[in-house]
Structure formats: structure tokens, C-alpha cells
């Protein structure tokens with residue numbers, strides 16, 4: 167492919183009707199899914215495989231050749247083969263000279279190898295231009311078309327033109343390329359799929375820790391202490407009152423933690439007299455998980471709303487009980503003593519309305 171055509175493709179990928187042939191090494195799940203998507207997007211696709219026999223699984227319109235033959239038909243070769251089999255590329259080094267090799271591989275563990283798979287590929291085939299891409303897109307999502315949640319394709323590579331060519335293909339497939347810089351970024355990109363809920367670990371652990379702390383604090387203060395010293399059983403607080411007290415506290419603490427790093431960063435910048443220096447690592451990580459902290463705060467606030475909605479239902483139950491007693495007394499006016507007895511039962515709970523202790527829910531629960 168000449169320089170001009172690749173540039174045109176990069177600038178206006180959707181307007182070009184004639185697309186360059188793309189070669190895919192490996193007819194496994196990912197190779198086939200990507201090939202299928204590329205054919206749908208108008209790319210002629212050839213597969214390079216150990217077996218040149220075509221099967222019903224191969225996407226319609228694609229041809230299967232030996233690795234060497236297929237490589238000669240395209241400027242871009244997608245290596246849809248696991249890293250441990252990359253040795254088969256060594257004898258092909260001469261044919262692959264000057265070609266764009268796209269590394270799509272993932273590992274089973276974070277930082278499994280000292281160097282990224284893409285860097286390893288670049289070492290094995292030094293004459294080729296290696297680009298890392300597509301590893302965060304799954305074969306299943308490509309085939310089923312459920313790419314909504316994973317439209318971003320992280321791309322990195324040392325050769326700018328090669329990277330542009332791959333990014334043009336990404337766009338043509340209806341995905342969004344995100345340029346991550348040079349091939350040094352490949353290790354990080356390869357770790358992305360292995361990071362379960364990235365940036366959620368700290369907010370979740372922190373909120374679990376705070377929940378446990380405040381729960382046991384309230385339990386000791388409102389349930390254990392009265393039980394031990396006054397022999398009163400307030401264990402029913404555990405279900406609603408204590409959680410409803412903890413939720414707004416946590417929501418506010420987490421919300422404060424969303425805003426605090428911004429303030430600390432501003433103070434650090436003022437102290438240093440420049441904003442062009444890196445923040446300390448701990449502050450960097452804290453800033454990066456602000457969105458997650460905010461979402462956890464929102465979850466606690468919503469829970470508080472839910473509990474607050476439950477409480478009036480409980481006070482309604484109490485109102486129904488007391489009104490039934492009053493009506494019973496009305497039907498039997500002679501039983502004055504029972505009326506007074508019922509009144510005495512109700513009074514302690516109504517008087518507690520005056521006893522404002524932070525959150526009114528504690529008072530409602532004294533049924």
C-alpha cells in the first residue's frame with residue numbers, strides 16, 4: 167500500500183469504497199470473528215492458516231492460504247494466534263518485512279511475561295511494523311454485534327503510519343480507536359482485560375471498611391450498651407435504624423473524598439508554583455477513582471432514600487394499632503382503666519418524637 171492511499175484511508179475511512187485486503191493469521195475464534203466483521207465492513211479478507219482447507223466456519227467471502235501466501239496478499243496482517251505459538255513467524259520474517267503486524271493477543275495473568283506480547287512480536291520480526299490493537303474486544307461481541315459496551319479499541323505502536331492504518335480499520339468497523347502512544351504502552355493495554363472492575367477496588371474496600379466501622383460503632387452504642395447497662399433490648403435497631411444512620415454518613419464521607427483530592431492537588435500546585443509536575447502516585451490514583459467514589463456515594467444516598475421511605479410505612483402500622491385501641495375504648499367507655507393503660511403504652515413512643523437524635527428514624531422504630 168502506498169503512502170497516499172493509507173493517509174486517505176486514515177482521514178476519510180468511511181468514504182472510501184475500495185478497501186485494502188487484510189490478512190488474518192489464525193482461523194480460531196477471534197480470527198474468524200474479526201474476519202467476519204471486516205468482510206461486513208467491505209474489506210477483502212484472506213486467512214493464513216496451518217491448514218489451507220476451508221470449512222463452513224470460515225466467514226463467507228474469505229479465502230484461506232498458507233501463512234506465506236496469505237502474507238503476500240496484504241499490507242496489514244492481524245496475528246490472531248496465542249503468543250506461545252509466535253515462533254512460526256520466524257521463518258516468515260523476510261516476507262513480513264515492511265508489513266504492518268497487528269498484535270491482538272492477551273495473557274492469562276497480569277504482567278505474565280517480562281515484555282509485552284507486542285514487543286516480543288517486534289523482536290521476533292524486526293523488519294515489521296508492530297501495532298497493538300483489538301485485544302479489549304471479545305470474539306463473542308464482534309460476532310454477536312453487542313459491541314455497545316466495548317466500542318473503544320486501544321491502539322499503540324512505534325510507526326505512526328502503521329498505527330494510522332490500523333486506526334482507520336478500527337473506525338471502518340464502527341469502533342473508536344484510542345491512541346495510547348508507542349509500543350511501550352502495550353503491556354498496560356494487555357493488562358486491561360485482566361483488570362476486573364478497574365479503579366473500583368479502592369472505593370469498594372474503603373466503603374466496606376467504613377460500613378463495618380460505623381455499623382459496629384452504632385451496634386455497640388445503641389444495642390449492646392443499653393442491653394448490658396439498662397437491660398433493654400433494642401436489637402430491632404439492627405434491621406433499619408442502624409443501616410439508615412450509616413448510609414447518609416457514608417454518602418457524605420465518600421462525597422467529601424470525591425472533592426478532597428482536587429483541593430489537595432490545587433494546594434500542591436500552589437506550593438510547587440507550577441502545574442506541570444506530576445502529582446504523587448497516591449494522589450494520582452485517588453484522583454482517577456473519583457468517579458467510582460461518587461457512584462458508591464450515590465448508591466449509599468439512594469439506599470438512605472429507600473430506608474426513609476420504609477419508615478413512614480412502619481409509623482403507619484403504629485398509628486393503626488393505636489387508633490384501634492382508641493376505637494375499642496370508644497366502644498366500651500366503662501373500661502376507663504384499659505383506656506388509661508393503652509394511653510400509657512402509647513405515650514413513651516410519642517414522647518420520643520420530641521427527642522431529636524440526629525435522624526428521626528431511630529424514634530419511629532420505637533414501636
Ligand SMILES: NC(=O)C1=CN([C@@H]2O[C@H](COP(=O)(O)OP(=O)(O)OC[C@H]3O[C@@H](n4cnc5c(N)ncnc54)[C@H](OP(=O)(O)O)[C@@H]3O)[C@@H](O)[C@H]2O)C=CC1
Pocket residue numbers: 191192193194195196197214215216217245246247248249251254270271272273300301302303304305306
Ligand atoms: N477469543 C477472544 O475473545 C479474544 C482473543 N484474543 C486473542 O486472539 C488470539 C487468538 O485467540 P482465539 O482465536 O480465541 O484462539 P483459538 O485457540 O480459537 O485460535 C488460535 C488459532 O491460532 C492458530 N494456531 C494455534 N497453534 C498454532 C501454532 N503452533 N502455529 C501457528 N498457528 C497456530 C490456529 O489457527 P490455524 O488452525 O488456522 O493455524 C488457531 O485456530 C489470542 O492471542 C487471544 O489472546 C483477543 C481478544 C479477544
Ligand SMILES: [Fe+3]
Pocket residue numbers: 414470
Ligand atoms: Fe436523611
